[in-house]
Amino acid sequence: MRPLQLVLAAIAAPAVLVPALLVLNAPTMPPAPRHRPAALPPQRIVPQAEVPPVEPVAYVALSLDAARAYNAEVPYVSGPVPPARAYRFAGSDTDRARATDCLAAALIYEAGDDTEGQRPVAQVILNRLRHPAFPKTVCGVVFEGSERRTGCQFTFTCDGAITRWKPTEAGWARARTVAAAALNGFVSSPVGWATHYHTDWVVPYWQSSLDKIAKVGTHLFFRWTGWWGTGGAFRMPAGQAEPAIPKMALLSGAHGDATGITDEMIAAAIAGAPEEVADGETATVATGDPDSFLVTLRPTTSPSLYPTLAQNACGARARCSFHAWLNPRETATALPLGPEQIASMTFAYLRDKPAGVERTLWNCQQLARPDKRQCMKVQVFMRASGPAPAPTPVPTPAPAAKGPVELDGVRRRTPTPAPTPAPAPAAKVPTTPAPKTPGTAPGTTPTATLP
Template sequence: MTPPLSARGTTVLRAILVGISALAIVGPALVVANAPVIVHPPKRVTLPAGRIVPQAEVPEVEPVRLVDLTPEDARAFNATVPFSTDPNPAARPFRFAGGPDDLARATDCMAAGILYEAGDDTLGERAVAQVVLNRLHHPAFPKTVCGVVFEGQDRATGCQFSFSCDGALTRWHPTDDAWRRAREVAAASLSGAVFKQVGYATHYHTDWVVPYWQSSLDKITAVNTHLFFRWSGWWGTPPAFGRHPETVEPVIAQLADLSDAHKTGAALAEADAALAEASIAMGFGAATEAASTPATAPVDSDTLLVTLPRNQAADALPALAAQACGDKPFCRYMAWTDGTKVAPSLPLDPTQTASLGFSYLRDRASGYEKLLWNCRQFKRADVAQCMKVQVTMTAVPPPVVAASTSVPATTELNGVRRKPATAVPVPGSTPVPSAPK
């Protein structure tokens, strides 16, 4: 039989049990509180070898394909890329030389580009506007402001500014004040204002992504969270930016709800096309195809289809039309530079319409006379003489893309990513409320 514990033994046993209980509670708490910090190494970034494009070869404008990195890893990698120590001269001032309608279209294209790319942030908008102007003067990009901003708008992949093909224009509309401020920045940039800090940069991206094209370009400056780049070698120097832009700006159908200039332009272009179709459909018959000599083929008593003489001067076309029409009070005269493209039947197909070189319409009963040139074939100092239908750009509705929180390495992202949904807005700014694409 076990003898009973003494009072002292009971006390000792109780103390031992209390100590064990305390260690069972305090011990794990100390381990948790002093747990070692596990540092995950940043994901390895593998970019293609950088290449300096020789002067004899125009560099390729690559789609914006991003490395599969978290924003934190991308920022860490971007911080390791040094800024170029080469000179960073300011770009030359640019002043738009087109007519009032074309200036209005260029201004609104620029305003849309800088607002949807940079948000309602004047500093960021000025930086993006300078990149658009730099591209305008570089032979690797389109020759109009609207062409640069909406390059690739009809493709699901490949557009250079993502808002133009990811549906942003239909998902979000700026406030009147934001649109006014963006138009003010755009108007200044088209009137000689220069944002010196970005120099001759033609590319940019936010610091939380890493595009594969980065390895072939020089990092030259940062504006807020955006990093700006120019091509390495000769193509990033001032002499490479000597291309003269065109002064006839296209109509962008996507901007019709936002811009009166593009709404009016689209309506005029459609009206011109409708009038052309109507005038063609009224009594046109078959055209006599020309041989080696100029041919004038009467389709009806008031309508003529013409193949122009080879190397015909643009300024001589009105006289040719007047001679062919004679004293007719009503006369339709349409001319092609390529006899093989004269319409054999009516109505005209798109190829025949696009290849039309010159048109003349006279209606003395209503006091109407109209001459139009295809300005891609005949250069005109007065852009009002150009066939507007020839410069209309119609966007294909973009496919609906499901939002994703990660970017696979093989996904091609169209353009520069804007502020992510989790980004903290810049004080006083109105970021675009859409997920990055």
């Protein structure tokens, strides 16, 4: 071997041997601690002979950061995640309309106005529809357990959200488009046969018994472990008619024959949550007409929510009126409304579907609005100043006389005419001041009234 080769070999040998020795003799590092909550139950694989139970939504008591740390450490399932089979709705037109709106409500309340986030949620709902552990209608899946404060599968159906907030028309239309596509065969492939999901800042108790398969946005998606998470378990047909859901009547005309929109629900929407309705609540509903609502609003309620409260109160009624006041002492308790009650009204909603009328109006003397078309009409009450014109029995043109200016919309009490005195050349006819309009003050007093 040449001397140069010997030198290179001598240099290369330590460069190879030293790292190898370090790797072989490296100290054993303890595994990083997992953020597994102590209260989380152990994983259980449900056998094929037993239909897995549908557990109520309940969360482990963890901070937001701790929950996210734990969720990040939960591994994704190993192996393939096959996409679900396309689902095609086969019910009547009425059933399709109800299913579309129930599905759209779940999408926008669960995933917001986000098409990409809504599609996997729709897939989960349709997967549940075909699984024997869940109801066999779209609306049944969405509103499962909603009759209870706990036990609902989708929280918006039992936490009062559907009575407190209403999506915009554009957002609702987009959600219905996503829902219609899902019912016509669209498949969200990334979530496969997922039947559960949750946001990454919470840890539900059922999570430990399921396989984590995907993440879309802030939602984590899971399927049942074992056979119940495979395509063979999802073969149940949807053989029942879609029910009319009372709560959906607040959003959907397809559920308009539903009943159950009660005064308590309306008061709950105004107060902020269904469970808050109790004696002493400032939210009150009083009406002598089932299609008219006279309401005292809480001062803390945002004026932007007034239309939603009104629409929720009116539900599916073809004709409806909603009148609201901020001052409980000014709230009317019966119809018809008097001038003072109209003047002090804060907000009004008027609906007449046969006539194509739907209006929301604010008292802009109390609440400024950027669009003046949203303001109630204003009538001006003015006390007359100056002498009244002298009466004359002769129907001939008379000189212009000082007196009250007649304005459109002025409400006046017509006085009983006094006897006309006989004309006399030297006599002065005394004048009488114009009658005062009840409830007005000197000058002008703007009063908001309905058009």
